[in-house]
Amino acid sequence: SVIPDYLTEVLADVESDVSGEPAGYIPELAAADPDRLGAVFATLDGKIYGAGDVDTEFTIQSISKPFTYALALADRGFGPVLAKVGVEPSGEAFNQISLERESGRPLNPMINAGAITAHSLVGSQELDPAGRAERVVDGLSAFAGRRLSIDDAVCASEMEHAHRNLAIAHMLRSYHILTEDPRGVVDGYIRQCSVLVTVRDLAMMAATLANRGVNPVSGDRVIGERVVRQVLSVMATCGMYDSAGDWATQVGIPAKSGVAGGLIGALPGQIGIATLSPRLDAHGNSVRGVSLFERFSSDMGLHVMEVP
Numbered sequence: 001s002v003i004p005d006y007l008t009e010v011l012a013d014v015e016s017d018v019s020g021e022p023a024g025y026i027p028e029l030a031a032a033d034p035d036r037l038g039a040v041f042a043t044l045d046g047k048i049y050g051a052g053d054v055d056t057e058f059t060i061q062s063i064s065k066p067f068t069y070a071l072a073l074a075d076r077g078f079g080p081v082l083a084k085v086g087v088e089p090s091g092e093a094f095n096q097i098s099l100e101r102e103s104g105r106p107l108n109p110m111i112n113a114g115a116i117t118a119h120s121l122v123g124s125q126e127l128d129p130a131g132r133a134e135r136v137v138d139g140l141s142a143f144a145g146r147r148l149s150i151d152d153a154v155c156a157s158e159m160e161h162a163h164r165n166l167a168i169a170h171m172l173r174s175y176h177i178l179t180e181d182p183r184g185v186v187d188g189y190i191r192q193c194s195v196l197v198t199v200r201d202l203a204m205m206a207a208t209l210a211n212r213g214v215n216p217v218s219g220d221r222v223i224g225e226r227v228v229r230q231v232l233s234v235m236a237t238c239g240m241y242d243s244a245g246d247w248a249t250q251v252g253i254p255a256k257s258g259v260a261g262g263l264i265g266a267l268p269g270q271i272g273i274a275t276l277s278p279r280l281d282a283h284g285n286s287v288r289g290v291s292l293f294e295r296f297s298s299d300m301g302l303h304v305m306e307v308p
C-alpha cells in the first residue's frame with residue numbers, strides 16, 4: 001500500500017514546526033518528550049496504517065470525553081443525560097467555568113464541566129466512584145479493542161493541581177447537577193483522563209465511532225448507532241473548544257483533542273484517524289496535529305461538507 005509512504009511524507013512536512021508548548025499545568029505532562037510525532041489511519045475493514053510514534057503510550061486526557069459521554073448515554077438513556085448536560089458549543093476554553101444561567105447545566109460534554117458531569121452519569125446510579133472509574137476504563141478499552149490501564153503518576157500529578165476542576169465540580173454540586181461528593185467525581189474524571197493509549201489505540205477508537213459503534217478489528221458492537229450519531233454531532237460542533245468553527249471549515253471531520261497532544265477524527269462510514277504531537281496552540285489543541293489533519297482533509301477530500 002502507498003498509505004504508509006504518504007503518512008511518512010506528511011509527517012516529514014510538519015516535523016520542523018516546533019511552535020506551541022506542551023501543557024504546563026499538569027507537571028507530569030510537561031515532562032513528556034515534545035518531539036513525539038505520529039499518525040495512524042484505521043479503515044473500517046480493519047486495516048491499520050501508521051507512521052512515526054504509533055506505539056508510544058501517552059494519556060488520553062480530553063479525548064476520553066466523547067467516549068464517556070457515549071457510555072453515559074448508553075447506561076442512563078438520553079433523557080437523564082440531556083437533562084444534566086447540554087449540546088451547545090460554548091465558544092470558550094475547555095476549563096471555563098461556564099454553566100447555563102438558570103439551570104447550572106454545563107453547555108456541552110466536551111468542556112470540563114460537561115465531561116465531569118458525564119463521568120458522574122456512567123454506570124448505574126448505585127455504583128461507587130471506584131466502580132464507576134472501572135466501568136469507564138472497561139468502556140474505553142472496548143472502544144480500543146485492548147485492555148487499557150491508568151498512568152498513576154500523571155493521575156496523581158493532575159489531582160494535586162486540580163483546583164480548577166474541583167471548583168467546577170463544587171459549582172455543579174451547588175446546582176444539583178452533581179448530587180454526590182464533588183471530590184470523588186473529580187478523582188474519577190482525572191482517572192479517566194489518565195488512561196494510557198497509543199496513536200494506534202486512538203485511531204481504533206475513532207474508527208469504532210466511524211463504523212456505527214462496531215470495532216472494525218474485534219467486530220464487537222461497543223455502542224448503539226443512535227448514541228454514535230449524538231457523539232459525532234457533539235464532536236463536530238464542540239470537539240475543538242473555541243476553535244471549533246475554524247476546524248469545521250478547514251478540516252470538516254468530527255474530532256476531539258487532548259492536552260497530552262493526541263487528536264482524533266472520525267469520518268462516518270469512512271475512517272478513524274489519530275495523531276500525536278504534544279506542543280499545543282492557544283486553544284489547547286496540538287499544533288502539528290491540526291496541521292496534519294488539514295493536510296489529510298485536503299489531500300484526500302475528507303471534509304464532511306464536500307460531495308465525494
Ligand code: GLN
Binds near residue numbers: 062063158257258
Ligand atoms: N485532564 C485535563 C483537565 O481536566 C483534560 C483537559 C484536556 O485534555 N483538554 O484539565
